[in-house]
Amino acid sequence: MTRLQNKIALVTGGARGIGAAIATAFREEGAAVILTDIDAQTGQRTADKIGATFARLDVASEAEWEAVARRFPSLDVLVNNAGITGFEGPFDGQPPAHDPENASLGDWRAVHAVNTDGTFLGCRHAIRAMRAKGTGSIINISSRSGLVGIPMAAAYAASKAAIRNHTKTVALYCAGQGLAIRCNSIHPAAIMTPMWEPMLGNGPDRAAREAAMVADTPMRRFGRAEEVAALAVMLASDEAAYMTGAELTIDGGILAGSAATPGG
Numbered sequence: 327m328t329r330l331q332n333k334i335a336l337v338t339g340g341a342r343g344i345g346a347a348i349a350t351a352f353r354e355e356g357a358a359v360i361l362t363d364i365d366a367q368t369g370q371r372t373a374d375k376i377g378a379t380f381a382r383l384d385v386a387s388e389a390e391w392e393a394v395a396r397r398f399p400s401l402d403v404l405v406n407n408a409g410i411t412g413f414e415g416p417f418d419g420q421p422p423a424h425d426p427e428n429a430s431l432g433d434w435r436a437v438h439a440v441n442t443d444g445t446f447l448g449c450r451h452a453i454r455a456m457r458a459k460g461t462g463s464i465i466n467i468s469s470r471s472g473l474v475g476i477p478m479a480a481a482y483a484a485s486k487a488a489i490r491n492h493t494k495t496v497a498l499y500c501a502g503q504g505l506a507i508r509c510n511s512i513h514p515a516a517i518m519t520p521m522w523e524p525m526l527g528n529g530p531d532r533a534a535r536e537a538a539m540v541a542d543t544p545m546r547r548f549g550r551a552e553e554v555a556a557l558a559v560m561l562a563s564d565e566a567a568y569m570t571g572a573e574l575t576i577d578g579g580i581l582a583g584s585a586a587t588p589g590g
């Protein structure tokens with residue numbers, strides 16, 4: 327368990343879900359981990375549990391990125407994991423509309439501030455922090471939603487597509503600068519984390535809802551955050567030294583086919 331020995335890794339949105347699983351796997355592989363989140367209480371608790379250092383970081387805030395850069399000037403791995411769908415709540419009444427006809431500009435921008443701006447600021451910080459050594463790995467958590475349209479989550483899908491493309495821009499920029507700083511994106515779908523709670527609820531129909539949500543997934547189950555973390559470990563390690571600008575799906579086979587497959 328030493329694939330990330332001597333590496334310093336920063337994970338955004340690491341308090342829970344996929345970010346917490348990545349931070350845990352990185353620690354298990356020997357990395358020093360800076361676990362960041364806006365949820366300081368849960369973030370500190372998770373960091374204490376796995377032996378990471380907690381730092382508050384709202385990824386949408388340029389000032390908070392600058393504070394983190396001053397505190398942790400050197401970095402080998404950055405995972406831009408923090409992300410929101412826009413359906414987190416709590417809401418006063420109905421959740422906001424996120425379809426392209428009814429979404430408000432404010433709700434659209436709020437999702438982009440975290441997902442798109444946050445990833446831009448993170449990549450910028452990482453390139454600067456990795457430049458002295460000339461090596462590093464930036465891992466951007468996009469989504470299946472960054473590769474296909476999602477009618478009821480327009481801002482989320484557009485922001486995840488922006489992350490996919492920015493990953494390739496960063497990869498080419500770094501390679502062009504003669505830097506061995508790699509940048510790749512991971513595209514998960516249907517990973518069981520607290521992000522799904524508002525959609526699953528705690529009613530008697532929870533199990534049925536869960537089954538319905540993965541009915542179209544070829545592997546007929548939700549993925550586990552640890553399965554995404556295993557992919558992040560590989561991309562963070564030197565085993566992936568020749569991988570940059572790549573997009574890796576981890577979705578139980580969803581994007582391997584088409585909903586309109588003849589014969590099912």
Ligand SMILES: NC(=O)c1ccc[n+]([C@@H]2O[C@H](COP(=O)([O-])OP(=O)(O)OC[C@H]3O[C@@H](n4cnc5c(N)ncnc54)[C@H](O)[C@@H]3O)[C@@H](O)[C@H]2O)c1
Binds near residue numbers: 364516522
């Ligand atoms: N769970 C899935 O099925 C799934 C599928 C595709 C992509 N993803 C992506 O994976 C990433 C993690 O998702 P998850 O399911 O673990 O979500 P989650 O909601 O369980 O966890 C997200 C974490 O990000 C933090 N966060 C929110 N806004 C932040 C901000 N402005 N700055 C810093 N931290 C912030 C939250 O406090 C939370 O700890 C997200 O980018 C998400 O879009 C998840």
